[in-house]
Amino acid sequence: MNQNIFENISDLITSGAFLEAEQAAVDLLEEIESKDDGSQAFVIFKFNVAGFLVDIGHALSNRGYALKAVEIFESLEPRIEGVIDPHQYFYNRANAKCHIVEQVSTFDLTFSSIETLVEAKNEYWKSIKEARKVNEEFPEQYVNLANCLKRQFRLSEALWYYDSIREMAPEIPQSWINRSEALLMLNTVSNSYSGKMLHEISSGYNQASRSKFLPPDYAAYYGEQAERFRQGISENDHAETKKEFEELSEYRKYCCRSSLTLSEHGLYCSCAGAARDNLTIPLAATTVGGAFVPQMEAVLNRLKSEFSMARRCYFEYTEAEIEIDLIHEECFTDLETNECLGLDFEKLRTAFRLCFGVLDKIGFAICEHHSLKPKSGMVYFQNFWQLDRDNRREKFEEIKTPGLLALYSIATDLNEHKNGEWKNFKRLRNAMEHGFLVIVHPGSVDDIFGAYELSGDVELVELDVFEKMVEQMIQLTRSAIFSFVFHFRQKGLEESVPTGPTVSFQRVNLQM
Structure with missing residues (x-):
């Protein structure tokens, strides 16, 4: 040939x-x-x-x-x-x-x-x-994965990948185009056009229009789109953003850089607008009817609290220096198993464990509000959907929102029956809770004393692998929290006649 x-x-x-x-x-x-x-x-x-x-x-x-x-x-x-x-x-x-x-x-x-x-x-x-x-x-893998996630309304994860890709492979136009499109999708559920959002949308289209990998007609079109969104952008936006970022605490800078904020503005900008986890179901200064809104805000408060703890544990594990005195005080019998022990590693394990609790609470809230508990009565985020049983697919279709579809997509990542690529996460979590999850330093494990023969429910995982798992799990959980908010926000906006007390939420809107 x-x-x-x-x-x-x-x-x-x-x-x-x-x-x-x-x-x-x-x-x-x-x-x-x-x-x-x-x-x-x-x-x-x-x-x-x-x-x-x-x-x-x-x-x-x-x-x-x-x-x-x-x-x-x-x-x-x-x-x-x-x-x-x-x-x-x-x-x-x-x-x-x-x-x-x-x-x-x-x-x-x-x-x-x-x-x-x-x-x-x-x-x-x-x-x-x-x-x-x-x-x-290769970067195209992550570009196309992000595009696929974007189509499933998993916006926070898609933007996380786009931001990573534009640093390592800025020449790929599809990354810039789809990032701008993701921001436009975000605006449909947040209605939060800010100068910075306009700048990011315009910049993405402009970068794409200059790519040598786009046909001329396509390049011209995206150049026009860039100009369309460029109008009204202040020239001081970028300088102000950088100044505000430097004024944040080291911990908050880490959260912004690592895409770990619970702020809609923080999905695309690291400035004062991302300084607080001000994600709420109602939009800023809006009135929403229905008794379910304060109920779901109470759920969101719990999600935020547990996620914040997971995030802090992960930050302290990855960024904080290990205390020498603490290492000296912690005494473990040397069984030559290469196991990772001590407070530092427990923070990593705790971050992983807490994420599952957050996800299960999201599943519980959806089932309770929409009367969708499975017949077993047990609600676990990754498998409560059961779409092929008892006409549940049709029932979910009746309450469908992009946010709910995104939650289902996230659940399939963790579900072994959906061939989810992260299905082993749940198995490791169960071993952590009910058996033994042993994290070991990279290298061979020679259990010469038979320390792990106590039970068959022992899972071994190397530290570098587990670190990647925790990073992935935290991003999945953050994405689920945003999707939870977007789902109930849309449901609230669909309420034409309030069925309960009218509740007003006011929050400071610190955007550029």
Whole structure:
């Protein structure tokens, strides 16, 4: 097979000549399918053509090509070992699944149509995990994962990834474009246009318009979008933001830099507007009817309190210096197990444990308010949904909001029955609570004294792996808190006739 054909199609896609690329890719696929000689070369050629179909189908809004690509990827799966890197396989299959779902607004997603995006999200996680094993992560993985999360209204996580990506790979235009779109989505639920938000939206479109990786027509369009949002932005915004950030405490600076604030302004700006966890269900200075609002605010207070404790423990573990005197005072029998013991590591464990408590309380509040407790009566965040039982999918559809869809998406990450990539988190938490979770320093564990033979319920995890887990868990939990607020905020706004006392919430709105 002539390599020039592949390069030609790739060049056509890059230049935006998608109709020409479409015909060339279809012709090439027909030619390849008639020449399956069982070789590795055939697998590589067909895999690459499927990748072209994904890009072309996305550009031309033709989901048929995405469906065809998924079919090709799955047919090749038994033959990819030693031929296609697993992280490339899962990455391309995730891209295809994302494009199967029509490019409808997130606000039009349903509890049925989101399932394909959930599958795609899981495949991106698989891709990243496989790439980490061989130290071959690449920024496009995180860009497309963030885009997939954005479509599921997991805005805080998407913005976290976009902000990380723009530091390590600022040349990727899709990251800038989608970050601006995520901020526009945020405005629909916060109605908090600020000068800084306008600046961030405009800046994202402007960065994208200057990219050499965008076709000229696309670049011109995003240049126009940048100019549209540039109007009304103060030239002093950036200088003031930097000054205000420097005046924050070291702990709050850490929270802002690490995307750990519970502030809508803090989702995109590190200034005085992010100095407090001022997230509330009602918008600033608004009146909301219905008895459920103070009830859910009481729940939110509890969520904030427990999350703040988890966040502080994580901060002290990652940033604070270990007290030498404390190490001297803590006496542990040396069993040569390499186990991580002491107050410092207990802070890490506590942060992890508290996050599950926050998530379960979110699930409990939803079930109580919407009368959706499962028949078992037990509410655990990752599996109380049970959408395929007792018409529960239809019941959830009746109360659907983007925030509720986001909560469901987060729950699937932790659910073993949904093939969630973080399903082992719950197992480790259970071992921590009801058995033994042993965190060990990286390296071999030689239990020469049989210290861990007390019970079969012993889980061992290396410290560096557990640290990543805790970071991921804290971000999932933060995202769930925002989604909880967005869900009940929309429900409050939908209340046309108050069913209970009218409650007014006032808060200081420190925005730039």
